[in-house]
């Protein structure tokens with residue numbers, strides 16, 4: 001029996017599109033998404049459901065029963081993680097970070113063969129995963145691989161956050 005092309009789970013064309021999305025640059029995907037949202041109300045609605053969060057006015061606000069629209073995902077200023085705004089409000093302890101700064105421990109064995117004239121400034125190795133345990137946090141004394149000593153809510157980076165809009 002000849003294979004029936006119509007019963008294939010995904011057509012070749014769909015797979016090609018998925019591959020194109022996966023390999024496209026972030027800025028290309030953004031440009032395409034903005035264009036589609038501007039041109040097509042149905043797509044605009046679908047993307048809004050994914051990226052926006054609608055809440056009712058907070059207590060104490062003068063305008064009652066007004067809905068607010070905000071981003072559903074934000075970037076945390078402490079952990080630099082993207083988080084789900086609603087989940088963050090409910091859980092309250094999703095963020096774990098070190099409030100201090102890291103200093104290198106020049107007595108650590110990782111620095112045994114370190115020669116500043118050849119290897120440069122030890123501080124430049126702060127973000128090098130190979131040197132993580134040779135740096136100490138001044139907030140808790142933990143090293144670069146120790147979990148954050150403060151557990152709290154994620155906090156939005158106000159410079160990257162869009163203003164609340166009333167609808």
Ligand SMILES: [Zn+2]
Nearest residue numbers: 098139140149
């Ligand atoms: Zn700490």
Ligand SMILES: [Zn+2]
Nearest residue numbers: 076079095154
């Ligand atoms: Zn965080």
